[in-house]
Amino acid sequence: MKKIRLSLMFLVANLSIILAQTNQQEMFETPEKTAGVNYAYPAKDIIATTPVPKGYEAFYVSHFGRHGSRYLISDSDYRVVINQLEDANKNGALSTLGKDVLSRLQQLWKEVEFRGGDLAPLGEREQRGIAERMFKQYPNVFTKDTYVEASATTVVRVVLSMDAFCERLKELNPDLQLSRNAGIKWQRYLNYHTPEAIAFRSAKDTWREEYLKFEAKHTNPDRLVNSLFSDSSYIIKKVNPSEFMEHLFSIAGGMQNTETKLTLYDLFEKQELFDLWQCGNYRVYVNDANAALNNGIMFENQKPTLKNILENANKVIASKGKGATLRFAHDGNLVPLAMLLHLEGSYNSISDPAKFYQAWSNFKIAPMAGNIQIVFFRKTKSNDVLVKFLLHEKEVLVPTIQTDIAPYYHWKDVETYYKSLLLI
Numbered sequence: 001m002k003k004i005r006l007s008l009m010f011l012v013a014n015l016s017i018i019l020a021q022t023n024q025q026e027m028f029e030t031p032e033k034t035a036g037v038n039y040a041y042p043a044k045d046i047i048a049t050t051p052v053p054k055g056y057e058a059f060y061v062s063h064f065g066r067h068g069s070r071y072l073i074s075d076s077d078y079r080v081v082i083n084q085l086e087d088a089n090k091n092g093a094l095s096t097l098g099k100d101v102l103s104r105l106q107q108l109w110k111e112v113e114f115r116g117g118d119l120a121p122l123g124e125r126e127q128r129g130i131a132e133r134m135f136k137q138y139p140n141v142f143t144k145d146t147y148v149e150a151s152a153t154t155v156v157r158v159v160l161s162m163d164a165f166c167e168r169l170k171e172l173n174p175d176l177q178l179s180r181n182a183g184i185k186w187q188r189y190l191n192y193h194t195p196e197a198i199a200f201r202s203a204k205d206t207w208r209e210e211y212l213k214f215e216a217k218h219t220n221p222d223r224l225v226n227s228l229f230s231d232s233s234y235i236i237k238k239v240n241p242s243e244f245m246e247h248l249f250s251i252a253g254g255m256q257n258t259e260t261k262l263t264l265y266d267l268f269e270k271q272e273l274f275d276l277w278q279c280g281n282y283r284v285y286v287n288d289a290n291a292a293l294n295n296g297i298m299f300e301n302q303k304p305t306l307k308n309i310l311e312n313a314n315k316v317i318a319s320k321g322k323g324a325t326l327r328f329a330h331d332g333n334l335v336p337l338a339m340l341l342h343l344e345g346s347y348n349s350i351s352d353p354a355k356f357y358q359a360w361s362n363f364k365i366a367p368m369a370g371n372i373q374i375v376f377f378r379k380t381k382s383n384d385v386l387v388k389f390l391l392h393e394k395e396v397l398v399p400t401i402q403t404d405i406a407p408y409y410h411w412k413d414v415e416t417y418y419k420s421l422l423l424i
Contacts (some may be wrong), residue, residue, distance in 0.1 A: 022361040027277060028270045034277035035253025036362040037284060037331045040069050041126040041369035046393045049137070050407055056377040056386055058138040060316045061324040062309050065130070065371035066334045067161040068123025069257035072250065074116040078109060081247045084239065088229055097267075098228035104262045105251070111258055119157035120257050124164040126369035131168035133393060134324075138375065141322055144175035149312075150326040151186040158182070161369070162328040189304035190329040196297050200287075207286050207293045214282060214353050218275035221245035224267060249276045257368060282353055284362045288335040291360075292351035302337040303422055310418060313376065317385055317411070331366035338365050338372060340421065342400045343391055367392065376411065385411035 026033070033039055052058070072078060085102040088094045094102065135142050142148070148169065152162040159182045166178055200206055221241035229235050252264035265273070285291045288298055305327070312325045338346035348359040373390040386408045389396050395407045401417050403409045 022357050022364070024271075024274055027274050031265045031268075031270070031273050032253070032256050033363045034249075034273040035256065036277055036280040037366050037368075038072075038250075038253045038257065039363040039367040040122060040256045041130075041367055042392060043126070043129055046133070049395055050388075052377055053386065053405055053408060055379045055382075057379075058141050058375055058377050059322045060313065060376040061134060061138060061141055062313055062374040062376070063134075063325065063371060064305065064309075064327045064329070064334065064337055065127075065161070065165070066331050066366060066369060067119060067155070067158045067328060068126040068164070069120045069368040070123055070157050071112050071115045071118050071120055071258065072254045075113065077116065077247070077254075078105070078112055078251060081105060081244065081251060082109060084244060085228070087238070088231075088234060091231070091234060093229050093231035093234035095228055095230040098230070101228060101264065101267065104264065108251075108255065108258065108260055108262060111260060117155075117157060119160045119164075121259060122257055123157070123161060123368060127161045127164040128168040130369065130371060130393065131165040132172065134373070135169060135172045141324060142169060142173055142176060143322065144173065144177075146176060146322045146324065148176060148178040148324045148326065150178065150180045150328070151190065152180075152182040152328040153187045153191045153330065154182060154184065155330070158328045158330065162326065165326060165328070186327075189308055190327055191333055192301055192304045193332075194297065194300045197294075197301055200294055200297060210353065211282060211286070215279045216242075218279055219245060220272065220275070223269070224248070224272065227267070245272075246276065246279075249273070278357055281360070281362045282356055284331075284335065284366075285356050285360050288332050289360055289365070290339050290347045290349040291356070292349050296349070298336045299340050299421075299424075302333060302340045305333070305337055306340055306418055307422060309374070310415060313374070313411075314415075317376070317378075331362075331370070334366045334370050334372070335362075338391065341372065341389070341418075342398050343372070343389060344397045344399055346391075365391075377408070387411050387414055 082102070082105050085094065085098060085105065089099060089102055148166070150162050150166050152158045162180060162182065166180055170176055170178060219242045221244065224245050225235060225239060225241045229239065235241070248264065249268070252268065255263060286293050290296060290298065316323045345360070346365055350356065350359045370392055373393070375388050375390065377386040378384070386405070388408050389398060397407055398409065398414075401409055401413055403413070
């Protein structure tokens with residue numbers, strides 16, 4: 001039996017490593033992934049879970065989620081391209097394709113105007129779906145004697161995400177005891193960033209110069225710009241090709257989070273999409289994850305949340321009760337938490353920008369509505385508590401913690417390991 005368990009653990013570990021890797025073909029086949037942190041929640045990728053060890057039953061869920069799909073942060077993110085194309089059209093400088101793209105964007109604008117940064121209808125549906133699947137997967141957790149505590153940062157799209165999630169739980173069980181909180185009290189640990197992290201991101205002499213060179217190498221706008229504008233003199237006088245391409249790429253990625261059926265991905269070649277994605281992936285990897293360039297300082301950002309996770313879990317365990325703790329924040333919080341928890345594929349550290357995408361991928365760690373769930377199981381007349389980790393509702397390993405029943409772990413081992421990280 002021990003050999004079988006070890007073989008299973010080895011198989012799961014190797015599968016997890018394979019799933020953590022990213023290659024060009026994957027991005028070519030699913031261009032929506034090149035949107036990075038704007039990638040809509042991949043609910044279609046959820047797979048069946050490993051059966052719970054005999055005699056154990058779920059009693060607590062500790063959840064940390066990003067807000068659901070949103071519109072681009074500002075209306076200006078759309079207008080900068082629309083204004084450029086409208087001006088070119090007035091000056092007779094648009095190609096037939098350029099006029100078509102302008103028409104698409106004007107249709108999109110009808111939906112997104114005055115919605116910059118808002119939670120989109122898709123974002124609400126994502127949160128409701130996650131809540132429903134959690135409820136159905138662990139029905140014994142969400143009974144009338146269960147206490148569910150939800151908290152969110154102060155940003156409206158995050159609060160609305162929390163509400164959508166909680167409302168679905170209440171619809172499924174109106175007797176559920178559920179509290180919702182949002183404010184600075186919760187913001188202080190949900191969205192914490194150390195002074196060192198903030199200073200690193202803004203410093204000009206730490207990583208930015210090398211990044212700008214990487215960005216220039218991976219942004220090749222001439223083909224795209226010449227396909228949309230028919231007047232070369234207009235391009236010279238009024239268009240910044242690189243900036244235009246980057247803005248159009250951002251809109252293209254964000255459209256999957258809206259209600260429109262239109263797309264702009266047909267305007268880009270596959271390699272162009274992959275290269276532009278690498279630039280965004282580079283920024284997030286260095287600013288929030290474990291790129292060698294930041295010397296591991298981003299681990300500190302989510303230690304307050306990890307402390308909260310441990311404290312709340314132990315309260316429920318000690319009370320021998322049931323419950324759920326639901327936390328809602330942002331991609332800049334989900335990324336360092338996954339890293340601090342040492343979830344497979346989330347904490348790799350390399351220094352070569354050309355290989356960043358092979359070590360770490362933003363869309364795999366923090367898509368819209370991305371979430372981490374730690375599910376707790378106990379056995380009658382036993383003090384042993386087991387846990388398993390889910391990343392976007394898929395089982396994930398923590399290779400730095402030993403276990404003989406992967407993907408399940410003994411809570412005493414998990415707690416000991418994470419407490420040791422809080423002391424570093």
